[in-house]
Each structure stands twice: as structure tokens, then as C-alpha cells.
Amino acid sequence: MESLLQEARRQTSDAGVGELLDRILAVPRLHARLINSLSRMEYVGARKMVKARHTDSMNSAGLQHLLEEVGHSLRLKRAAIKVNGGSDEGIETFSAEHTLAGDAGEGYLQGVDRGCEGLLMELKLPEPKRSEVNYVLSSLAIEVRAEAFYPIYEEALQRAGAPFSVRSILSDELRHLEEMTTAIAKHLPEGGESIIDAALKLEDQCFRGWISAVRKSLD
Ligand SMILES: [Fe+2]
Ligand SMILES: [Fe+2]
Numbered sequence: 161m162e163s164l165l166q167e168a169r170r171q172t173s174d175a176g177v178g179e180l181l182d183r184i185l186a187v188p189r190l191h192a193r194l195i196n197s198l199s200r201m202e203y204v205g206a207r208k209m210v211k212a213r214h215t216d217s218m219n220s221a222g223l224q225h226l227l228e229e230v231g232h233s234l235r236l237k238r239a240a241i242k243v244n245g246g247s248d249e250g251i252e253t254f255s256a257e258h259t260l261a262g263d264a265g266e267g268y269l270q271g272v273d274r275g276c277e278g279l280l281m282e283l284k285l286p287e288p289k290r291s292e293v294n295y296v297l298s299s300l301a302i303e304v305r306a307e308a309f310y311p312i313y314e315e316a317l318q319r320a321g322a323p324f325s326v327r328s329i330l331s332d333e334l335r336h337l338e339e340m341t342t343a344i345a346k347h348l349p350e351g352g353e354s355i356i357d358a359a360l361k362l363e364d365q366c367f368r369g370w371i372s373a374v375r376k377s378l379d
Contacts, residue, residue, distance in 0.1 A: 161341050164360065168308035171364055175371050177309065181316035183378065184260070191322075192244035192251050193260040194374070199236035200254040201265045205302065206230045208273060212295035214288035221339060228332045239324040264373030271366035272298050272359075279358050283349070293347045300344055300356070301363035303337035306330075 184190045206229035213222055240251050251258050259265065276298040285293060310330045317325060348355060 161337070164304055165307055168304045168360070168364075169311070172305070172308040172312060172367075175368060177312050177371060178316060180371065180375060181313060182319065184374075185316055185320040185322065188243050188245070189250070190260060190378070192240045193258065193262075195236050195240035195243060196251045196254065197259040197262045197265045197374075199233045199240060200259055200262050201269060202229050202233035202236060203254065204266050204269050205299075206233065208269065209295060209299075212291045214292065216288065217292050225336055225339070228336070232329050232332065235329065242323055261370065261373040261377045264370050267373075268366045268370040269302070271369070272301055272363050275362035275366070276301070276359050279355050279362075283355075296340055296343045296347055297355070297359050299336065300340040301359045303333055303340055304360065305363060305367055306333040307337055 184194050206226055209222075209226050209229065241248050244251055254262060256263050273294070276294050280290060280294055280297065283290075283293075307330070310326050310333065314326050314330065344352075344356065
């Protein structure tokens with residue numbers, strides 16, 4: 161897992177995320193919309209979880225994961241309002257005009273989800289096992305990215321003297337990543353590592369797509 165994280169951290173800083181964040185954080189109105197995009201992505205992640213998880217496999221850790229993702233969404237929404245001067249004007253909803261590349265942010269999650277679905281096709285799993293394994297694989301790829309992205313964001317927040325921190329979100333995501341790493345080992349057949357590698361590769365493509373959409377939205 162350590163080497164996966166190192167690779168994702170290298171990719172994320174190579175994508176110029178730190179500099180991009182510095183540009184956005186310098187303009188509170190833009191920063192509030194970016195935080196609202198992150199809030200939307202946490203919300204869409206939680207919604208995907210609700211849809212993917214069958215009652216037969218839902219357990220205490222699964223409920224906790226869901227609760228925490230909704231909690232991340234709410235915490236980020238409140239941070240967006242704080243950065244926006246205490247008002248939700250212009251960031252009230254998750255619509256395109258209230259977010260920064262928000263549609264592309266949601267597209268990132270859809271892309272990872274669909275890509276993982278494609279990778280798992282060859283295993284010919286019956287439902288509801290297929291959607292359960294898809295949840296674990298796509299969550300794994302997304303949690304690896306969260307562990308690469310949020311530390312870079314946290315550093316940018318500190319540089320800018322922002323009035324909030326994402327450290328507690330980061331520690332939840334690390335626990336989720338550990339859970340998904342354990343779960344995927346149970347679900348994939350022997351030689352399943354190649355599916356994980358492929359999932360991480362396609363996630364990287366989706367992440368770059370989102371970052372370039374954020375960059376474009378500043379032009
Ligand atoms: Fe989260
Ligand atoms: Fe998570």
C-alpha cells in the first residue's frame with residue numbers, strides 16, 4: 161500500500177496541483193467554489209455507495225464509511241461558506257455555476273466507477289457480488305487519490321492561512337483505504353493485482369481530466 165501511495169503522491173504533484181491550488185486559494189470566491197466542488201464529490205461518492213451496497217453485505221464498517229463521507233461533504237460545505245464570508249451566496253447548491261468544474265468533478269467519480277465496471281466484466285461475477293466488488297475496487301482507487309490530494313491541499317491551506325483544515329478528513333480516508341485494501345484481497349481471484357493496477361491507471365486518467373477542467377475554468 162505504501163508504494164501505491166507514493167506513486168499517487170508523485171503523480172498528483174507532477175500534475176501541478178500545488179501551484180494550481182495556490183492560484184485558487186488567493187481568490188476567496190474561487191476557493192469557496194472549489195471547496196463546494198470537493199463537497200459535491202464527497203456527496204456523490206456517498207450516493208454511489210448507497211446505490212452499490214446490497215443489504216445482504218451492509219455492515220457496521222459500511223455504515224460508518226457512508227456516514228463519514230456524508231460528514232466530509234457537510235464539513236467541506238461549511239468550510240466553503242466560511243471562506244465565502246459566512247454566506248452561501250453563489251455556492252448554495254452543487255450546480256455547475258455554484259462549483260468550480262463541479263460537473264467534471266462528478267465526471268471523475270463516474271469515470272472511475274464505469275472504468276472499474278469494465279475491468280471487472282471479465283470476472284463474470286453474479287449480482288449483487290459484482291456491484292459490491294465494484295464498490296470496493298473504485299473506492300480503493302479513489303481513497304488512494306484522496307491520500308495523495310488532501311495532504312497537498314492541506315499544505316496549500318496552511319500556506320494561505322486558511323480558516324480550516326482537512327486533517328481529520330485525511331485520517332478518515334486513510335482508515336477507509338486500509339479497509340478497502342483488506343476487502344479487495346478477499347474479493348479478487350489469484351492474479352487480481354493486475355486489475356488493481358489497471359484501476360489505478362484509469363483513475364489517474366480521470367483525475368488528470370478533472371485537474372485540467374479546473375485549470376480551464378480559471379481562464
Ligand atoms: Fe471522503
Ligand atoms: Fe473515504
